Amino acid sequence: MARFDAETHEWDVVAQVVLRSAAPLSIDRKRAIRARVMSHVDHDALPVRGLTVFRRAMAMITITATVLGGTSYAAAVSLPGDPFYGIKRFSENVTLQVLPDGDxxxxxxxxxxxxxxxxxxxxxxxxxxxxxxxxxxxxxxxxxxxxxxxxxxxxxxxxxxxxxxxxxxxxxxxxxxxxxxxxxxxxxxxxxxxxxxxxxxxxxxxxxxSPDSPGTGDAPAASPETTGPSGMSRP
Amino acid sequence: MVLGARETALAERHIDRLVAKAIAGDARAFGRLYDEFADRVYAFVRGRVVSTQDAEDLTATVFLKAWEAINGYDDRGIPFGAWLFRIARNAVIDSYRRTARVPEIASAEDAFEVMDVSAIVDERVFARLEVEEVCEAMDSLTEEQRSVLMLRFVWGFDVKESAQGLGKSEGAVKALQHRAVRSLTRLLAEENEHG
Known part of the structure; x- marks a missing residue:
């Protein structure tokens, strides 16, 4: 048997072993799991849809107040670490959740x-x-x-x-x-x-x-599905 | 395929944007994160449960837990992939607990004694191995060793990211990786001798 670079060869063999042992997920099954996950996620993502009329009205008041200039003065001028800062962030999150995608x-x-x-x-x-x-x-x-x-x-x-x-x-x-x-x-x-x-x-x-910062955002981002496993670098 | 530094940076930026949108409550962005990571999560959990159905259930559980916890993600200071891996690993350990099975978790010091592997595995040996034999060899590693190899090869993490995913130091990950590689090549060499 020919001798070869042990470290390099071991790394290659182990890479192949690990990749072969990783059972692939079929596209159909991936979609099925996605549907299960997204049925919960979609429900949570727009909580206002499931609210009562009263709660929905309260949410709208909160949103309106936030958009028009902020919750209260104390919350609006609060900084991270202040007691009212949580109110400010909460109002922002509520607003973000109900604003439609787009402009x-x-x-x-x-x-x-x-x-x-x-x-x-x-x-x-x-x-x-x-x-x-x-x-x-x-x-x-x-x-x-x-x-x-x-x-x-x-x-x-x-x-x-x-x-x-x-x-x-x-x-x-x-x-x-x-x-x-x-x-x-x-x-x-x-x-x-x-x-x-x-x-x-x-x-x-x-x-x-940085002068060597990443290139333009026009190039498509590399995806594991299109590039394959990316962990083939040497140890 | 090896990702260049520029491609990696673009991919990271792409993930960062999706994560930011998901934190803001964007379900579509979270769906795209699922598309990016589902294969890797499934590959990780499949090797640890008996049936494909269990693996699919666990994969769904991992992403649901991630969605529930994503608002707290930004405070953790680790890459999203490493954070997701932690959720996956905890979900696997929880599933073991529920079924009263305990995964073997060994410290780097307790792991396989490093051997001088004189009989390095030949490519031809590897080609002869069936998938079952390959999986058996992987199963004989400790849970942490398997996790390190999975992170390095399937998740595409470097040592630092692997350390973040496992909650260990980079030195510990390097030690685990070294032992895992040595153990696996030794096991495959033994397969070759017996086969």
Missing amino acids: MQRHFLFTIAMRRADELARMTNDGADDELMLRAFEQFRVMTSAAYGEDAMSAEESAYATRLREHVESTPQPIRTELQEALDNADPTVSNGSPAGNSMQGSDVNSGS
């Missing part, structure tokens, strides 16, 4: 992202602790990612994005670069630190961007 929802997501940026600016001034700051940055990242989404933006939606970017540019420097980086990561039109499209004109998008 309104995207507008609201950009609005929330702007709020998170404001909160971060105020927290910086107040000297908030690192843990709270990290969580707030993560919230900003999540909201900007959701706001940009995967679908192309209309001209009006691009205007929201531009407003958010301008808003971020007005934040104090200790956080501005990081916020801009989060925006660049979320924005599928940003390539190599340079924005594409009208929505980003005039923005200082290069600051904080």
Whole structure:
């Protein structure tokens, strides 16, 4: 028997063994499980549908109050770690759940992202602790990612994005670069630190961007189904 | 196929966006996360339950638990895949508890003694092995060793992500992986000798 590179060969053999031992899920069965899961998820995703008239009215009041300017003053000005902050987040979540997909929802997501940026600016001034700051940055990242989404933006939606970017540019420097980086990561039109499209004109998008950051969002994201298992790297 | 760094980054960004939407209550986005991860979750749970029906039930359970918990995901500080794997692994352990079976969980120190594998498995040996023999060899590993191999090869995780998925240090994962690879090649070599 010929000798070969033991470590490399072992790794290849084990990869094949593991992949062969992993029973595939047929497309039909995958769809069947999906239907089971989504029947629950769809039900939960729109809780207002199942509410009584009274509860639905209360939900609408909450939403209206949130959209028109916020729950209460105390909640509206609250920061992460404050007692009223949960009310603020709850109102936002309720609103997000009932807003229809599309322009309104995207507008609201950009609005929330702007709020998170404001909160971060105020927290910086107040000297908030690192843990709270990290969580707030993560919230900003999540909201900007959701706001940009995967679908192309209309001209009006691009205007929201531009407003958010301008808003971020007005934040104090200790956080501005990081916020801009989060925006660049979320924005599928940003390539190599340079924005594409009208929505980003005039923005200082290069600051904080890595020169070898991932390419354009136009390219389809790699999917395990199309690329196959991706764990074939060497140990 | 090996994913390049750029493709990996795009895939991660794609998943991040879906997760963000799902956290915001978007059922469609969650459905797409299911599409992305269902094969890997199923592959992981199938090797641990008796029937395909149980594996399908468990796969559905994993995603329902993920949906219920997704609002708390952002605080955990680990990639979504690793978080989902933890849910899958806990669901498997729960199912073992319900059926009074206990998965073998060994620490890296208690795992197989590392042997000097002089009889490295030949490609031809592997080609002769039936799927049942391959699965038997996998079954003879400890639960943690199997999990590490599954994460590395089927889920496509690197060492760091595998460590996050298992809640272990990177060093512990490397040790588990080393022992798993050595144990598996030794077992396959034995199969070859007896076969």
